């Protein structure tokens with residue numbers, strides 16, 4: 286059996302010794318950098334309340350020096366979503382090759398609004414701008430891997446699903462917590478969805494637990510907008526946990542639909558440009 290290692294880090298303690306280890310065992314590293322220096326330092330503070338960007342950038346440089354594969358993970362808050370240009374300029378400046386934006390979500394049981402939680406309008410605004418910058422770069426022969434664009438291309442061109450929920454249905458992910466308890470999805474590490482313990486049950490047994498099946502069959506309230514949507518078969522309402530961040534809001538605006546309206550008509554143009562850039 287082949288085992289692939291991946292690790293997620295805030296980059297605070299990665300030194301040469303770590304890098305030698307990560308390189309030797311061919312780890313894929315996820316490094317958290319929140320968009321651009323100022324945005325990162327606004328939220329990611331050390332124990333003394335100081336911004337951590339400089340240290341994380343040092344880690345990024347170390348990973349480059351050791352030629353360790355990594356992708357940058359960036360939490361996309363509402364304020365950051367309004368700064369697409371700065372985010373893209375930073376990615377270019379630092380020659381970051383792979384980036385994934387992770388929507389900032391309100392708590393599952395949140396009752397009030399949260400300024401940081403991403404909204405569908407800001408999701409759309411951010412990705413529409415990013416698409417324009419990304420295409421501009423592609424026409425110059427420079428390619429940057431943006432996870433959501435890759436997922437869309439995989440789905441639309443290769444009919445491959447490379448992101449959970451992109452076709453609107455949940456899958457059991459087997460998230461294992463420190464005590465061995467197993468949950469179907471890292472958004473739902475809740476007692477009601479604990480499938481069992483990895484020390485006691487096989488994956489097949491865990492999968493057939495009632496609570497796993499309940500999680501998979503949980504009904505999603507599909508907004509009426511979805512029934513009229515030209516992308517309904519491609520999306521089916523999307524990931525249930527992301528619904529407030531990127532899909533249909535209370536005014537009937539769907540951020541993902543807006544992005545698809547921009548992205549899908551340009552598929553041939555994108556594929557043509559990619560051909561010249563990626564072997």
Ligand code: SF4
Pocket residue numbers: 449450451453454455456457469470471472523524525526527
């Ligand atoms: S909630 Fe979203 S990420 Fe979790 S299993 Fe369902 S589709 Fe996947």
Ligand code: SF4
Pocket residue numbers: 510511512514515516517520521522523532533539540541542545
């Ligand atoms: S793109 Fe938006 S409106 Fe269309 S099916 Fe998906 S969630 Fe519904």
